[in-house]
Amino acid sequence: xxxxxxxxxxxxxxxxxxxxxxxxxxxxxxxxxxxxxxxxxxxxxxxxxxxxxxxxxxxxxxxxxxxxxxxxxxxxxxxxxxxxxxxxxxxxxxxxxxxxxxxxxxxxxxxxxxxxxxxxxxxxxxxxxxxxxxxxxxxxxxxxxxxxxxxxxxxxxxxxxxxxxxxxxxxxxxxxxxxxxxxxxxxxxxxxxxxxxxxxxxxxxxxxxxxxxxxxxxxxxxxxxxxxxxxxxxxxxxxxxxxxxxxxxxxxxxxxxxxxxxxxxxxxxxxxxxxxxxxxxxxxxxxxxxxxxxxxxxxxxxxxxxxxxxxxxxxxxxxxxxxxxxxxxxxxxxxxxxxxxxxxxxxxxxxxxxxxxxxxxxxxxxxxxxxxxxxxxxxxxxxxxxxxxx
Ligand SMILES: *Cc1c(COP(=O)(O)O)cnc(C)c1O
Numbered sequence: 001x002x003x004x005x006x007x008x009x010x011x012x013x014x015x016x017x018x019x020x021x022x023x024x025x026x027x028x029x030x031x032x033x034x035x036x037x038x039x040x041x042x043x044x045x046x047x048x049x050x051x052x053x054x055x056x057x058x059x060x061x062x063x064x065x066x067x068x069x070x071x072x073x074x075x076x077x078x079x080x081x082x083x084x085x086x087x088x089x090x091x092x093x094x095x096x097x098x099x100x101x102x103x104x105x106x107x108x109x110x111x112x113x114x115x116x117x118x119x120x121x122x123x124x125x126x127x128x129x130x131x132x133x134x135x136x137x138x139x140x141x142x143x144x145x146x147x148x149x150x151x152x153x154x155x156x157x158x159x160x161x162x163x164x165x166x167x168x169x170x171x172x173x174x175x176x177x178x179x180x181x182x183x184x185x186x187x188x189x190x191x192x193x194x195x196x197x198x199x200x201x202x203x204x205x206x207x208x209x210x211x212x213x214x215x216x217x218x219x220x221x222x223x224x225x226x227x228x229x230x231x232x233x234x235x236x237x238x239x240x241x242x243x244x245x246x247x248x249x250x251x252x253x254x255x256x257x258x259x260x261x262x263x264x265x266x267x268x269x270x271x272x273x274x275x276x277x278x279x280x281x282x283x284x285x286x287x288x289x290x291x292x293x294x295x296x297x298x299x300x301x302x303x304x305x306x307x308x309x310x311x312x313x314x315x316x317x318x319x320x321x322x323x324x325x326x327x328x329x330x331x332x333x334x335x336x337x338x339x340x341x342x343x344x345x346x347x348x349x350x351x352x353x354x355x356x357x358x359x360x361x362x363x364x365x366x367x368x369x370x371x372x373x374x375x376x377x378x379x380x381x382x383x384x385x386x387x388x389x390x
Contacts, residue, residue, distance in 0.1 A: 011346055018045025021368040023351070034376050035351045036365045039185070039217045039329070042244040042286055042295075044365035050247055050285050057281040064277065066270060072280030079287050080255060083226045085235050087261045091275025092252035095216035095242035096129025101254035102179065102212050102238045103133050105263050107153070109210060110176035112263070118176040120212075121168055123159045125187035125356070128179065128214055137179060140186070159184065160192055162199050169207055177210035177238070182228035185217035188356030189324055189331025194232045201234040210260050212238035216252070217329070220244035221290045221366055224300030224327035231326070249282035251275070295366040296327075303327040306362070306373050313381035319388045321358075328368075332360040334388065341387055350379045360384070 015023045015031075021044050023031045036042070043050050057072075064070065077089040092098045103120065110118030122128070126139040135143050136151035144150060155172060157164035159180075168175060178200060184190040204211040213236040218228040222244060225231055229239070237260040242252035252274075256263065273279070290296060303326065310323045310332055319335040337357045345352045353361045360380075364373070 011343065013346060020044040020046075021365050021372050029349065031346070031349045031351050032372060032376055032379070033351045034362045034364045034368075034380075035353050036244075036363050037248065038353065039222060039243045039363040040246075041248050041365050042220055042222075043247045043289055044367040047247070047289070047367070049289055050282075053281055053285040054249070054278065057278055060277075062276065062278045063273070065272070066274065070275060070277060070280065072277045072284065073275040076253075076275075076280045076283045076287075079284055080241075080253060083287065084230075084239065084255060086239060086255035086257040088256050090254045090256075090264065090269060091279070092242070092254065092271055093250045093273050093279070094129075094252045095214075095240065096131045096134040097271065097274070098216060098240035098242050098252035098254045099128045099134045099137070099179070099214060100131055101269060102214075102240050103137065104269060105238060105254065105256065105260060106177035106179075106210050106212060108268065109260060109263050110174075113176075113208075115174055115176060117153065117174055119153045119155050119172065119174045121165060121175055121178040121209075122154045122156055123180050123184075124156060125159060125184055125190070126179075126181060126214075127184070127186035129216075159187070159190060160196050162196055162203070165200065165203060169203065175207070175209060177212050178204060179212045179214060181214045181216075181218065182232075183218040183223065183326060183329055185329070185361070186355050188333065188359040189329060189361060191324070191326060197229070197232045198234055201236075204237070208259075210237040212236060212240070214240050216240055216242045217244075217363075218326075220286070221296045221299055222328050222363070224296055224303065226296065228326070245286060246279055246282035247286045249279055251279035251283050253283075290366065293367075299327040299366050302364075302368060302370060302373055303330060305370060306330055306377065309374070309377040310381065313377060314384060317385055317388055320384070325362075328362070328364050328366060330362040331355075332362075332384070334358045334360070334384070338387060341383060344383050344387070345380060348379050348383070350376060352380065 122137045124139045128134040128137040133151045239255045321333040
């Protein structure tokens with residue numbers, strides 16, 4: 001019997017090592033990784049320059065407390081702000097913690113304006129994490145059920161529906177912020193309209209609300225830009241990052257700009273591990289390699305190649321509803337639950353994911369080659385066809 005707490009329905013496979021977009025299991029079988037540990041392994045596995053940078057840092061200093069100056073944090077914060085246009089960064093260890101920081105920041109921002117019970121607008125089908133505040137902000141009953149009482153102070157509206165947000169603005173004087181994913185990941189690779197995001201920015205300005213973007217899954221080059229909001233020309237007040245930032249080393253970040261800056265003062269928020277020298281080296285090296293190897297342009301082009309490949313191979317297949325996404329954040333929606341495809345693909349040496357019951361989700365590492373993407377299509381498309389005909 002396993003002594004690991006039973007929180008995941010795990011697939012019966014154990015990996016021992018990897019290289020690039022490939023993983024090997026304990027039997028020596030090779031798998032093409034089209035999931036990257038859910039958008040985490042930005043640089044694939046065992047990237048030589050990344051590994052060398054981490055090894056060097058481990059030999060010098062892994063951790064020192066946030067009661068001291070941490071040079072790596074300064075460098076990574078500088079880099080993130082330079083790339084995003086944001087102004088200051090709080091470092092955490094994960095996405096939910098980055099969102100906790102954002103939620104706390106929004107509440108404190110409200111309190112400073114005399115709003116005693118501030119609330120935050122969140123979206124249907126949103127996913128923001130598994131801590132109590134972030135599961136309360138999440139728009140999925142399965143994530144919340146059994147954990148009531150939920151954290152209060154969230155107002156839910158449909159995704160991509162500006163009128164719904166305007167309605168709340170008219171009736172609810174306690175709102176201080178909107179928290180939204182530019183592309184919903186767990187919710188099924190659903191993208192906000194550019195026009196919606198521009199008008200939401202405008203509305204947040206008019207209402208003096210913080211626009212808070214959860215880019216935990218869609219950030220760090222995956223969509224072909226550093227951050228998904230950069231497809232729109234707007235700047236958020238708060239942005240959260242995690243998954244892909246450390247290429248597998250846990251690191252999260254909550255960034256603030258404009259009216260959100262300066263909200264936290266010493267004592268308001270903290271983390272023991274957050275932003276330690278190892279995590280910051282992982283973040284900084286990931287960003288540098290994305291830049292040096294032009295991986296964003298590659299993500300954009302490869303994403304188009306993969307979507308075009310699906311469109312050609314699945315043309316006319318009954319029940320294939322939509323092929324969508326941006327860059328290397330790709331969803332194929334079917335008209336029936338398709339969780340079984342994950343096991344079928346695994347048997348054929350391909351790692352994929354299914355989310356929102358009926359959406360095949362692909363989040364390959366940014367280093368996947370076009371040849372490997374073709375191999376992925378060659379395995380997956382026949383599986384989908386067979387599955388839809390059965
Ligand atoms: C994964 C995810 C989170 C939670 O991140 P953890 O590191 O698992 O806490 C939050 N928001 C989004 C959009 C995510 O995809």
